[in-house]
Every structure is written in structure tokens, then in C-alpha cells.
Amino acid sequence: MLFRNPAKNAVVIFDDNGSDILRMTVLKNIESTIIFSRKEAYYVTVMLLFFMAKNILRFLANSNQLSLQGANSGGLLSKIYKIYLFSCIDYIKPKVVLTFIDNSRIFHWLSRTYTSCVFYAVQNGCRNDAKRSHYRNQVKSDGTTSSRSVHYSTNVMSMPNLFSFGKYEVDLYKKHKQEVDNIYPVGALKGSYYKACIADS
Numbered sequence: 001m002l003f004r005n006p007a008k009n010a011v012v013i014f015d016d017n018g019s020d021i022l023r024m025t026v027l028k029n030i031e032s033t034i035i036f037s038r039k040e041a042y043y044v045t046v047m048l049l050f051f052m053a054k055n056i057l058r059f060l061a062n063s064n065q066l067s068l069q070g071a072n073s074g075g076l077l078s079k080i081y082k083i084y085l086f087s088c089i090d091y092i093k094p095k096v097v098l099t100f101i102d103n104s105r106i107f108h109w110l111s112r113t114y115t116s117c118v119f120y121a122v123q124n125g126c127r128n129d130a131k132r133s134h135y136r137n138q139v140k141s142d143g144t145t146s147s148r149s150v151h152y153s154t155n156v157m158s159m160p161n162l163f164s165f166g167k168y169e170v171d172l173y174k175k176h177k178q179e180v181d182n183i184y185p186v187g188a189l190k191g192s193y194y195k196a197c198i199a200d201s
Contacts, residue, residue: 001041001044002041002042002043003044003045004043004045005043005045005047005091006033006035006043006088006091006092007031007033007092008033008091008093009032009094010030010031010094010095010096011027011030011031011032011033011094011097011098012032012034012035012089012092012094012096012097012098013027013033013034013035013097013098013100014037014098014099014104014107014110015034015035015036015037015038015099015100015101015104016034016036016037016038016040017038017100017101018099018100018101018122018124018190019034019100021100021189021190022098022100022189025189025192026098026189032098033092033094035085035088037085037101037104037106037107039081042084043088048084048087048088048091051087051088051090051091052083052084054087055083055087059083065113066079066082066083082106082109082110085106085110086110089110089117090114090116093116093117094117095117095118096117096119096120097110097111097114097117097118097119098119098120099119099121099122100121100122100189101121102121102122102123102124102125102157102159102162103125103127103157104121107119107159108156108157108158108159111158111159112158112159112160118160118161119159119160119161120160120161120162120163121159121161121162122163122189123163123164123165123169124189124190127169127172156178156179157173157178157179157180158178158179158180159179159181160180160181160182161180161181161182161183162180162182162183163184163186163189164183164184164185165185165187166185166187167185169183169185170183170185
């Protein structure tokens with residue numbers, strides 16, 4: 001547990017995983033605060049408890065905000081943890097929230113619920129799970145047709161902004177009706193970083 005408030009910076013990194021890459025590349029020389037999203041550390045202060053109480057009342061008044069289409073909203077503890085993460089961001093009041101975990105359901109929820117800053121995700125892996133279930137006709141040996149599921153995932157990628165590996169993801173998400181408002185095909189950040197390190201060595 002961290003018995004202090006998170007540092008108030010203009011940039012928040014959501015999830016510690018990949019934060020070192022972000023800080024060595026796009027956030028070089030820019031102060032940022034990490035919000036741990038895997039329960040490995042908690043900020044515990046009277047101020048954050050106040051923000052949590054305030055936001056619990058907010059979400060009680062609008063319980064639909066605690067869920068997201070295609071994402072399991074979970075039980076009571078899951079909802080409290082969502083409110084805790086929301087309250088951390090609400091306390092910091094950043095201008096930008098950035099993550100290297102583009103398939104985080106909680107990041108998706110935060111990016112659609114907290115509207116006072118801009119959220120960006122950086123793709124860090126192949127996203128075949130973005131293929132949502134659909135059906136197509138299949139011709140049987142007897143000449144008749146039947147429909148079969150081509151993909152079984154019902155995942156919904158929902159976020160305002162994504163830096164993707166390339167145009168393939170742009171086409172993939174559009175085809176499978178993923179809810180990503182803006183996709184910027186900039187290439188693989190981690191690969192580009194290590195290539196630059198090799199070139200400079």
C-alpha cells in the first residue's frame with residue numbers, strides 16, 4: 001500500500017506494464033504518474049477516500065456507468081475497484097491518460113466514463129481477439145448450405161484513441177465493428193525503440 005496521494009501530473013500512465021517503454025520514448029523528459037491497475041499497489045489516503053465516496057454517490061445515481069457494452073462489470077468488489085481507479089484519475093486531473101495495455105477492459109471503461117481528459121492506448125500485441133462473432137454460409141457436400149461461426153470472440157474494444165501497428169488494425173476494427181473512435185497506424189513502439197537502440201550502439 002502507498003500511504004500518499006498519487007502525484008499530480010499532466011500525464012497519467014495507466015498500468016505499470018510497459019510504463020518504462022513509454023517513459024523512454026513518447027514521455028521522455030515529461031513528468032508522469034503511474035496508476036497501478038493490477039492490484040499490485042494501492043494509494044490509501046483520506047483524500048482518496050473522500051473522492052471515492054463522492055464518486056460512489058455519482059455512480060449510484062447512474063449505475064449504468066459502471067458497465068460497458070461487451071465487458072463484464074463484475075461483482076461488488078470489482079465495481080469498488082473501478083471506482084477507486086476512477087477516483088485516482090479524478091484526484092490527479094491529468095490532461096492525458098496513456099496506456100500500453102490497449103486490451104484492458106478497465107481502461108476501456110475509464111476512457112468512456114471519465115470525460116475531463118484525453119485517453120490514448122498504444123497497441124502492444126496482435127489483436128486477433130478483436131474479431132467478433134459473425135456467420136457466413138458454408139456449402140455442404142450434398143449441395144445444401146448452412147451458416148457457421150467464423151470467429152467466437154465477443155470482445156468489444158472501446159476507446160477514443162489507439163496508436164496501432166498499422167493499417168491492418170484499422171481495417172480489422174472497422175470490419176468487426178470495434179468501438180475505437182480514432183486509430184493512428186504509427187507502427188510498433190517497442191520494436192521501433194529497440195531498433196533505434198541497436199542503430200545507436
